[in-house]
Amino acid sequence: MKLNFGCGYNKLDGYTNVDHDPLCNPDVVADLEGVLPFEESTVDEIVMSHILEHLGQDTKTYLSIWKELYRVLKNTGVIKITVPHHLHENFHHDPTHCRKITVVGIDMFSQERNLNTIKTGGSETTLGLQIGIDIGVTQVGYDLMPAFQQEMYGKSRDIVDREINKRNNACYQVQINAMAHKPPRGSL
Numbered sequence: 001m002k003l004n005f006g007c008g009y010n011k012l013d014g015y016t017n018v019d020h021d022p023l024c025n026p027d028v029v030a031d032l033e034g035v036l037p038f039e040e041s042t043v044d045e046i047v048m049s050h051i052l053e054h055l056g057q058d059t060k061t062y063l064s065i066w067k068e069l070y071r072v073l074k075n076t077g078v079i080k081i082t083v084p085h086h087l088h089e090n091f092h093h094d095p096t097h098c099r100k101i102t103v104v105g106i107d108m109f110s111q112e113r114n115l116n117t118i119k120t121g122g123s124e125t126t127l128g129l130q131i132g133i134d135i136g137v138t139q140v141g142y143d144l145m146p147a148f149q150q151e152m153y154g155k156s157r158d159i160v161d162r163e164i165n166k167r168n169n170a171c172y173q174v175q176i177n178a179m180a181h182k183p184p185r186g187s188l
């Protein structure tokens with residue numbers, strides 16, 4: 001099963017299109033901040049294009065969303081997330097954007113990362129271990145503004161990545177793929 005969460009009017013062929021607004025005529029009407037109407041470990045892929053930054057204004061709700069995503073995903077199920085870059089003005093224009101989504105913020109649900117944090121004496125919150133899920137980032141892509149892309153032409157990926165997170169309006173959106181690991185990889 002493949003799900004397109006927060007589809008709005010952008011339906012994807014081959015996916016079950018899910019939205020809270022019945023006016024956009026989704027296949028399934030559901031509140032993505034509540035219990036999802038799908039069985040445990042039945043979903044191969046979830047697409048969330050420009051929706052996650054609208055969800056979970058309070059931390060408890062945001063973490064519950066991730067627990068539900070993990071619950072419905074199969075082992076090695078994938079979440080494909082596209083969000084506005086947190087330093088781009090498009091993130092700040094929309095008053096319904098309530099949460100900055102970053103690569104590190106999603107990878108904090110990886111129990112492998114959490115165990116490394118503990119092992120190295122780091123101070124990063126071990127979210128995956130704390131809420132009992134294991135979702136790790138597998139791939140990241142950036143859509144750059146044309147002037148920044150031209151300026152960075154020929155530079156190493158490390159330099160581009162570093163500059164993206166130092167400059168406003170360098171990158172307009174980020175694609176983050178993450179994978180569920182069941183059973184979780186963490187053990188203290």
